[in-house]
Amino acid sequence: MNYKIDQYFQNVYQEAAENRKPQSVSKADLSSMLGDFQEKKSSRPPEILETKELSAYRRERYVFHYTDDRPGPVYVLTPDNGAKRHPAVLALHGHGYGSREIAGLTESGEEDEEGSGIHRHFAALLASRGFKVFAPEIIGFGDRRLDEDKRRSRPKSCYKMGAQLLSVGKTLAGLRVQEARLLLDDMAAFPDVNENGPGIMGFSGGGLIAAYTAALDERIQAAVLSGFVNTYQESLWPVEHCLDNYVPGLLSGAELPAYIGLTAPRPLFIESGSRDPLFPLEGARKAVEVLGDIYENQRAAGQLEWEPFDGAHEVRAGRCVSWLHEHLSFQ
Ligand SMILES: [Zn+2]
Numbered sequence: 412m413n414y415k416i417d418q419y420f421q422n423v424y425q426e427a428a429e430n431r432k433p434q435s436v437s438k439a440d441l442s443s444m445l446g447d448f449q450e451k452k453s454s455r456p457p458e459i460l461e462t463k464e465l466s467a468y469r470r471e472r473y474v475f476h477y478t479d480d481r482p483g484p485v486y487v488l489t490p491d492n493g494a495k496r497h498p499a500v501l502a503l504h505g506h507g508y509g510s511r512e513i514a515g516l517t518e519s520g521e522e523d524e525e526g527s528g529i530h531r532h533f534a535a536l537l538a539s540r541g542f543k544v545f546a547p548e549i550i551g552f553g554d555r556r557l558d559e560d561k562r563r564s565r566p567k568s569c570y571k572m573g574a575q576l577l578s579v580g581k582t583l584a585g586l587r588v589q590e591a592r593l594l595l596d597d598m599a600a601f602p603d604v605n606e607n608g609p610g611i612m613g614f615s616g617g618g619l620i621a622a623y624t625a626a627l628d629e630r631i632q633a634a635v636l637s638g639f640v641n642t643y644q645e646s647l648w649p650v651e652h653c654l655d656n657y658v659p660g661l662l663s664g665a666e667l668p669a670y671i672g673l674t675a676p677r678p679l680f681i682e683s684g685s686r687d688p689l690f691p692l693e694g695a696r697k698a699v700e701v702l703g704d705i706y707e708n709q710r711a712a713g714q715l716e717w718e719p720f721d722g723a724h725e726v727r728a729g730r731c732v733s734w735l736h737e738h739l740s741f742q
Pocket residue numbers: 506567569570616653654655
């Protein structure tokens with residue numbers, strides 16, 4: 412006997428699509444669905460933990476204070492190129508061992524000489540190309556896992572954190588977006604960061620945070636989303652992703668590209684690996700089509716760029732680096 416369970420869940424998707432209101436989504440809708448995070452920003456300034464001079468940039472590890480009860484480490488990578496001010500980029504890692512994975516380090520904090528893995532050390536790469544890069548340890552990873560997960564060497568705390576936040580009407584995606592936005596406040600206070608606003612780059616789970624942060628926060632001047640842009644239909648619905656991808660009610664409001672499109676008309680660059688099993692190329696293509704219409708409607712078609720590349724679920728960090736140079740001020 413086939414109990415048609417799969418069919419039922421296909422119907423759930425279809426019903427959500429058919430019952431949507433035709434008007435487009437708003438920033439207020441997205442913000443509200445992510446959960447109510449109104450805690451006051453801590454007034455404590457960042458404190459430096461360690462400094463190391465490398466050939467192309469200086470690597471510092473700070474503690475930033477998001478709220479008074481929520482500190483977290485952040486790598487700050489400053490180019491050694493003689494410039495007085497640098498364009499800033501907020502760099503958000505995906506699932507893995509945390510900020511060290513994009514800052515050029517191994518899990519235990521040694522220089523990673525072996526190879527850069529799927530993250531391509533993209534924070535270090537951007538710093539070596541003239542950007543002042545802020546790479547926070549995203550809550551749930553690395554030094555910011557729950558104590559139990561650290562003790563048992565579990566790589567992430569997403570499930571428990573996500574489930575607990577859902578129980579009080581909040582989401583882990585929302586908490587991470589809140590922290591990214593609070594970090595923007597501290598980034599702007601660095602005297603060697605240029606005043607024209609930062610860029611943001613995120614990969615995979617970090618791509619989700621980058622997408623919603625750019626959508627909600629007009630301070631972001633240019634966004635690079637790697638290994639994330641897709642549709643529910645092709646990715647988030649059929650693929651078993653981490654719980655932190657799911658925001659109650661989101662799909663009832665619109666398909667995923669509509670929310671990513673809230674960044675328009677500001678510049679948006681998308682990378683998609685042709686063999687990415689988690690965010691399939693066909694879903695990326697459909698999402699980029701929808702985003703193309705959104706940008707066209709805002710007379711900003713030239714501000715959207717897509718680089719599909721021969722690769723799996725991994726950062727490309729190719730064309731997007733010079734694209735960030737074009738879109739962030741070096742004054
Ligand atoms: Zn996760």
